[in-house]
Structures are given as structure tokens and as C-alpha cells.
Amino acid sequence: MTGARRILVVDDEPDMAELFRQQFRREIRKGVYEFRFAERGQEALDVLDGETPAVLLSDLNIPGMDGIELLERVKGLRPDLPVIMVTAYGDRGTTERVKGLGAETLVPKPVDFDLLKSTLSELVAAEGRR
Amino acid sequence: MAKDPDLARELRIDEAVEVVLASPRILIGMSFAFIILLANLGPGVLMGWAGLPAAVIFVMIYLAMSGFFRLRHRDRPTDVSARRMRSFLIFAVVMGAGWGIMLSLIIQAGDERTRTVALLLAFIGTFATTSINSTRVSMGFGFTTLGITWLTVLWTGALPAFGASVMFVLAYLTISYFAHQSQQTRIAAIKQTMANTRAMEARFQAEEDLRTAQIEAAEREKSRQMELSATQRNVINAIPFPLILARGDSALEVTPAARAQFGVSEATELSEITLSDFFVDPATPAEILGRIQADGELNDFETLMKNTSDEEFWVTISTRSLVYEGQKSWLNAIYVIDARKRMEQELGATRDRAVAALADLRKAQEQLIHAEKMAGLGQLTAGIAHEIKNPLNFVNNFAKLSTEMLDELAELLSDGVTYADDDTREDVEDTLATVRENLVKIDQHGGRADSIVKNMLSHSREGTGQRETVGLNGLVKEALNLAYHGARASDVSFNADIQTEWSDDVGDVTVVPQEIQRVFLNVISNGIYAAGKSAAAGGAPAQIAISTRAEGGDYVVDVTDNGPGIPEDARKRIFEPFYTTKPAGEGTGLGLSMSFDIVKAHGGRIDLTSAEGEGTTFTIRLPKAARGEAPE
Numbered sequence: 001m002t003g004a005r006r007i008l009v010v011d012d013e014p015d016m017a018e019l020f021r022q023q024f025r026r027e028i029r030k031g032v033y034e035f036r037f038a039e040r041g042q043e044a045l046d047v048l049d050g051e052t053p054a055v056l057l058s059d060l061n062i063p064g065m066d067g068i069e070l071l072e073r074v075k076g077l078r079p080d081l082p083v084i085m086v087t088a089y090g091d092r093g094t095t096e097r098v099k100g101l102g103a104e105t106l107v108p109k110p111v112d113f114d115l116l117k118s119t120l121s122e123l124v125a126a127e128g129r130r
Numbered sequence: 131m132a133k134d135p136d137l138a139r140e141l142r143i144d145e146a147v148e149v150v151l152a153s154p155r156i157l158i159g160m161s162f163a164f165i166i167l168l169a170n171l172g173p174g175v176l177m178g179w180a181g182l183p184a185a186v187i188f189v190m191i192y193l194a195m196s197g198f199f200r201l202r203h204r205d206r207p208t209d210v211s212a213r214r215m216r217s218f219l220i221f222a223v224v225m226g227a228g229w230g231i232m233l234s235l236i237i238q239a240g241d242e243r244t245r246t247v248a249l250l251l252a253f254i255g256t257f258a259t260t261s262i263n264s265t266r267v268s269m270g271f272g273f274t275t276l277g278i279t280w281l282t283v284l285w286t287g288a289l290p291a292f293g294a295s296v297m298f299v300l301a302y303l304t305i306s307y308f309a310h311q312s313q314q315t316r317i318a319a320i321k322q323t324m325a326n327t328r329a330m331e332a333r334f335q336a337e338e339d340l341r342t343a344q345i346e347a348a349e350r351e352k353s354r355q356m357e358l359s360a361t362q363r364n365v366i367n368a369i370p371f372p373l374i375l376a377r378g379d380s381a382l383e384v385t386p387a388a389r390a391q392f393g394v395s396e397a398t399e400l401s402e403i404t405l406s407d408f409f410v411d412p413a414t415p416a417e418i419l420g421r422i423q424a425d426g427e428l429n430d431f432e433t434l435m436k437n438t439s440d441e442e443f444w445v446t447i448s449t450r451s452l453v454y455e456g457q458k459s460w461l462n463a464i465y466v467i468d469a470r471k472r473m474e475q476e477l478g479a480t481r482d483r484a485v486a487a488l489a490d491l492r493k494a495q496e497q498l499i500h501a502e503k504m505a506g507l508g509q510l511t512a513g514i515a516h517e518i519k520n521p522l523n524f525v526n527n528f529a530k531l532s533t534e535m536l537d538e539l540a541e542l543l544s545d546g547v548t549y550a551d552d553d554t555r556e557d558v559e560d561t562l563a564t565v566r567e568n569l570v571k572i573d574q575h576g577g578r579a580d581s582i583v584k585n586m587l588s589h590s591r592e593g594t595g596q597r598e599t600v601g602l603n604g605l606v607k608e609a610l611n612l613a614y615h616g617a618r619a620s621d622v623s624f625n626a627d628i629q630t631e632w633s634d635d636v637g638d639v640t641v642v643p644q645e646i647q648r649v650f651l652n653v654i655s656n657g658i659y660a661a662g663k664s665a666a667a668g669g670a671p672a673q674i675a676i677s678t679r680a681e682g683g684d685y686v687v688d689v690t691d692n693g694p695g696i697p698e699d700a701r702k703r704i705f706e707p708f709y710t711t712k713p714a715g716e717g718t719g720l721g722l723s724m725s726f727d728i729v730k731a732h733g734g735r736i737d738l739t740s741a742e743g744e745g746t747t748f749t750i751r752l753p754k755a756a757r758g759e760a761p762e
Contacts, residue, residue: 013520013524015524019524019527019528019531022528022531022535023527023531088516088519088520089516092596093596109519109520109523110523110526110527110580111523111527113527
């Protein structure tokens with residue numbers, strides 16, 4: 001365990017950053033996670049250029065490059081990077097689609113943060129084992 | 131003398147009749163002569179040879195008298211033969227000879243006085259015969275008697291020859307003249323009679339001819355009339371549209387065209403025909419009668435008639451009065467306008483259909499616009515729901531976080547903060563508690579708004595289209611609740627008796643829940659609408675029965691209402707898009723059509739049974755294991 005795991009969150013809602021910071025305030029304080037936020041797909045790709053986050057969390061419905069395209073491009077750049085997709089319109093077809101594209105899971109909005117936390121810890125643990 | 135055969139014949143007849151009718155005069159004359167003879171000369175004069183000719187005379191008179199009695203009452207003969215006329219001459223000559231010979235014998239045997247009487251009787255007899263209008267008799271008798279007497283006088287020398295001869299010659303001339311005159315008179319009379327007769331006959335003939343001519347003319351006129359009336363009848367009978375001459379309800383004349391039109395055979399007697407039988411509406415004859423009495427005629431009266439086989443056809447009737455067999459009668463000209471009428475009706479029907487089609491089209495258009503609006507509204511709703519959903523998530527999340535943080539704050543405050551006094555401490559704690567309560571309320575109401583948004587999304591078409599395996603009973607129950615509360619929402623006074631029977635045999639179906647729920651919502655809402663409408667119209671209280679059951683590989687849901695039922699023709703069309711019996715604005719006509727498609731796409735079926743006035747049952751079958759293709 002060397003330092004905080006960096007999580008990149010892509011969502012066009014600026015308040016989403018504040019929400020994550022507050023929800024994960026204890027983990028941030030303890031240095032378990034640290035968050036980077038991007039409002040656009042391109043912005044996320046720019047971040048990935050210089051950094052290597054542990055997990056990518058992206059909304060499906062974002063302006064410009066949408067979540068699906070972002071997922072495809074991220075998987076093209078970093079096939080091993082775990083990706084969690086978030087959506088308000090989730091159904092079984094979408095879940096299967098994003099999983100088919102390499103996403104770990106599809107988390108419905110409103111986000112159940114307890115569930116998200118356990119998912120994240122599982123992913124980080126799995127990464128640690130690799 | 132008599133060149134005219136008719137005149138000669140008439141003369142013969144006239145002479146014969148005169149001779150026959152003269153017989154009594156001859157008898158009387160002869161009787162007087164014999165009385166004179168016997169009175170002057172005594173009966174002895176006839177003793178000896180003189181008696182013989184006297185006897186011959188009496189025999190001849192007897193013969194004449196017998197002829198008289200035999201013929202006197204006979205009709206005037208049409209002709210008399212020349213032989214008979216000769217017999218008259220012979221009779222006269224025999225009588226004259228007898229009379230002459232008798233007187234000659236008396237002269238020869240007698241004295242002076244006897245001779246004088248005999249001569250006197252000779253002349254008297256001779257002149258007496260001139261009274262008979264017969265040349266033959268007077269000349270035959272007179273010449274014979276005078277001749278014998280003259281010869282006797284000359285032979286006996288009873289009178290001087292010269293003087294006697296002068297006397298006899300003059301006597302001959304006189305007799306001849308008398309006879310000739312008498313003959314001329316007779317000829318003139320006969321001529322006159324004949325002329326009169328001929329004139330009369332000519333007149334009779336003329337009258338006869340005239341009468342014959344008149345009869346012939348009358349017969350010719352009669353036959354001409356008959357021919358003319360036959361021609362008129364032929365003309366009338368050849369008129370191709372029906373004509374009926376009638377008085378009241380009785381037919382007087384029915385043309386062949388009329389018989390053909392009304393199916394009355396030629397063998398049917400006119401007395402068997404009753405005109406009112408030919409009118410479909412029994413009130414029509416009275417109406418026609420009223421018009422005829424008001425106007426004196428009828429023009430183009432349009433009505434429905436029928437023939438003896440009850441086949442109906444449209445006609446126009448025009449009627450005029452005429453005198454037939456001395457009585458006022460009515461001639462009805464009947465024009466069959468069935469083809470025109472039918473065409474009119476067809477045109478009317480076509481026009482009605484076109485108008486109806488136009489109305490349907492307009493309605494469909496309005497419904498399309500409505501449906502489009504609804505679809506737009508649905509999208510708008512979905513869009514609004516989505517837009518609300520995100521900020522609402524923040525509200526809920528931050529509210530929850532704030533609660534947590536307030537708890538942390540309360541902990542910090544209780545551990546490490548020293549208050550100025552207890553009041554201040556109480557104030558702080560009180561405020562914290564209130565803020566916490568408020569945050570709980572925010573969380574509660576946020577949750578409530580969230581569930582509203584979820585419902586809005588699930589009822590817009592923005593479904594996932596994803597098949598899920600769900601319990602059918604639950605799906606139907608949910609739809610029933612929605613439908614019932616929807617009905618209550620639009621009409622607070624609405625109430626219905628809902629009977630449900632959920633079979634435990636009914637399990638899961640693999641369906642798109644939103645779609646199938648729409649189907650049940652639709653069918654149940656329709657049932658509630660029908661039952662409610664019937665109840666509002668004074669019928670039985672609204673009643674809805676819903677039951678589920680398992681049948682073969684299917685689960686079956688029956689939705690029964692006690693509404694007015696669905697008419698036969700509507701039943702066929704009920705699943706057509708845009709077909710609705712609801713008033714405009716109350717239904718799009720798409721509900722059942724969409725339901726039908728949805729159920730079909732799930733491998734199921736919707737059927738309905740309906741009895742008018744009793745209610746309708748919709749039966750929805752869905753396979754236990756989905757067989758149909760997933761809908762788009």
C-alpha cells in the first residue's frame with residue numbers, strides 16, 4: 001500500500017465533485033483515496049495522459065464525447081484500468097453493453113455510495129493482488 | 131194492239147176476272163130472256179128442236195156458275211194463259227150459237243109475233259153482252275147470235291133483206307164500237323193502275339234502297355268504329371309503361387304493361403284486382419285520394435309499390451279523370467323509377483359514406499394530432515423527469531450527508547466545546563436538533579419526489595423495453611389499482627364493485643412489464659368506463675370482475691364489466707387503430723389497438739365476448755414461457 005489510490009470521476013455536474021469529496025471525506029482524510037474530477041470525456045483523456053488512476057468512474061450521459069465512447073477509448077489506452085459506468089437510464093441491455101466493452105459494472109443513479117465504496121475496495125484489492 | 135207484255139198480261143187477267151165475275155149476270159140475263167120468251171110465246175115454243183140449244187145454254191151457264199163459285203174468293207191471278215182466254219172465246223161462241231140456233235128454230239117455226247119476239251131477244255141478248263167488259267165474250271156471243279139470226283131472216287125472208295141487212299150491219303158496228311170503247315177504257319184504267327203501281331213500287335224501291343243504304347252505312351260506321359276502337363286499344367296496350375283505369379279501388383282497365391309490372395296474369399279477372407294491394411304503405415291510397423280530390427288530378431306522386439310477389443319498386447303516379455261507361459273514373463299512369471331511385475339512394479349512400487369517411491378522417495386526424503400531442507407530452511414528461519432527477523439526487527444526497535455531518539458536529543460539540551452558560555448550550559443543542567429534523571424532512575420529501583419522478587419515467591414510453599420475469603397477478607393488481615384510482619381521480623363520485631379472484635396457479639410471465647401493465651391498465655380502464663357509463667345512465671351499479679387462471683401453456687386473465695356491451699359491428703373493428711366509441715377527447719382509439727399489438731408481440735392473444743345490455747369480457751392470454759419476439 002503506497003499512498004492514496006487515485007480515482008478519476010467523469011461527470012458534467014460540478015457538484016458531483018463536492019458530493020464525492022463529502023461522501024469519501026473519511027477515506028480522503030485517511031489517505032485511502034484521492035479524487036480527480038473531469039467534466040468532459042476529453043478532459044478525462046487528458047488526465048490519463050499524465051496520470052495513472054486506480055479506477056475510472058464515468059457517467060454515461062455526458063456532453064460531447066459520451067460515456068460509451070470514453071469507455072472504448074480508455075480501454076484502448078489502458079486495457080487494465082478498471083472502469084465503473086454510472087447512469088440514470090440503466091437497464092439490463094446497457095449493463096451488458098458496457099460490460100461487453102470492458103467496464104467492471106454499471107452503477108445506477110442515484111448512486112448508492114455504500115455499495116460504491118465496497119465495489120471500489122474490491123477493485124483496489126484485486127489490483128493490489130495483480 | 132198490246133205490245134207491252136205487262137199490259138197484255140194485265141189485260142188478260144182483268145178480262146178473265148171480269149168473265150168469271152160476270153157469270154151471275156149471265157145467269158140473271160138469260161133467266162130474264164127465257165122468262166120473256168115463255169111469257170110471250172108460251173112453254174110450247176121450247177118443245178121440239180129448240181129445246182136442245184136451250185139445254186146447251188143452261189149447261190154452259192151451269193159450268194160458268196160453278197167456275198164463279200170456285201174462283202170468286204181466289205186472289206187475283208198473276209197471269210192467265212192464252213188457252214184459258216181461248217176457252218172464254220169458245221164459251222162465248224157456243225153460248226152465242228146456242229142462243230142463235232134456238233132463236234132461229236123459233237123463227238122458222240113461228241108466226242109473225244113469234245119472229246118479232248125472237249128477233250127482239252136476239253138483239254137484247256147481243257147488246258146485253260156488251261155490259262161484260264170482255265171483247266171475246268161480247269163479240270163471240272154477239273157476232274155468232276147476230277150472224278145465225280141474220281142468215282135465218284135472209285133464208286126465211288121474214289124481213290125485207292135490205293132493211294134487215296142494214297139493221298144487222300149497224301148492230302155489228304155498234305157492238306164492235308162498244309167493245310172497242312170498253313177495251314180502250316180498260317186499257318186506260320189498267321195503264322193508270324200499272325203506272326200507279328209502278329210509281330208506288332219505284333217509291334217503295336227507293337225507300338227500300340234508302341233504308342238499305344242507311345243500314346249499310348250504319349254497319350260500315352259500326353265496323354269502322356270497331357276497327358278504330360281496336361286500333362286505339364292496340365295503341366293503349368302498346369304503351370310501355372303501366373296504365374290502370376280505376377274507379378275507387380276497382381280496376382276497370384289494366385294494360386299489359388301494368389299486368390306485367392304488377393305480376394297480374396292475363397287470366398286474372400279485373401274484378402279480382404284490388405289497387406290498394408299494390409301499395410307498400412297502406413296509408414298511400416288515402417293520401418292519393420286526398421290529393422286527387424283537392425287538385426282534380428295527380429302529378430308525379432312518388433311512392434313505393436309492390437307486385438303480387440311482394441317485390442317492391444319506386445314509382446311516380448300521375449292521374450287524370452275521364453268518363454268511362456258513363457261514370458267518372460281515374461286513369462293512372464305509373465312510371466317505374468326504381469332504377470333512378472336506387473341510383474339516387476346509392477348516390478346518397480355513397481355520399482353518406484364519403485361524408486362519414488371524411489368525418490372519420492377528420493376524427494383520425496384529430497386523434498393523430500392528439501396522439502402526437504400526447505406522445506410529445508410523454509416525451510416532455512420524461513424529459514422533465516430526467517431533468518428533475520439529477521438535481522433531486524443532489525438534494526437527497528446532500529441532505530443525507532448533512533445529517534451525517536450534523537451528527538459528527540454534535541459529537542464534536544459535546545466533547546470539546548465549553549459553553550458560556552447552560553442556556554447557550556441548550557440553545558445550540560436545540561438548534562442542532564431542529565436542523566437535523568429539517569434535514570430528515572428534506573430527505574423524506576426528496577424521497578417522495580424521487581418516487582414520483584420514477585413513476586413518471588416508468589409510465590412514459592421511456593421504458594427499458596427489457597423483458598423481465600414478473601408475477602402476472604401482481605402486474606394485474608397494480609394495473610387495477612392505477613385504473614381504479616385514475617377513474618376516481620377524474621370523477622370523485624365514481625364507485626364500482628370490484629371483484630377479484632387471483633389464482634395461485636398463476637405464476638410468472640416473461641414480459642416487458644411497462645408494456646403489459648399498459649395493456650391491463652387499458653382493458654381495465656375500458657371496463658370501468660363502460661360499467662360507469664351504464665350505471666350513470668341508470669343501469670345497474672358498476673361492477674368489474676377480474677380473475678386469473680392457468681390454462682395449458684398460458685395464463686389467462688378475464689376482465690368482465692357489466693356495461694352496455696359492444697355491438698356486433700363494433701366488435702369487428704374494436705382492435706383497429708383509431709376506432710373508438712367514446713366521445714371525442716375521451717379516447718384516442720389507440721389503447722386497444724396498441725394492447726392487441728403488445729399482447730401479440732408477447733405471443734399472447736386478446737379475445738372478447740360481449741352481450742349487448744349485459745356486459746363484456748376481455749380475455750388476455752400470455753404464455754408461461756415467452757414465445758413472441760421482444761417488441762421494439
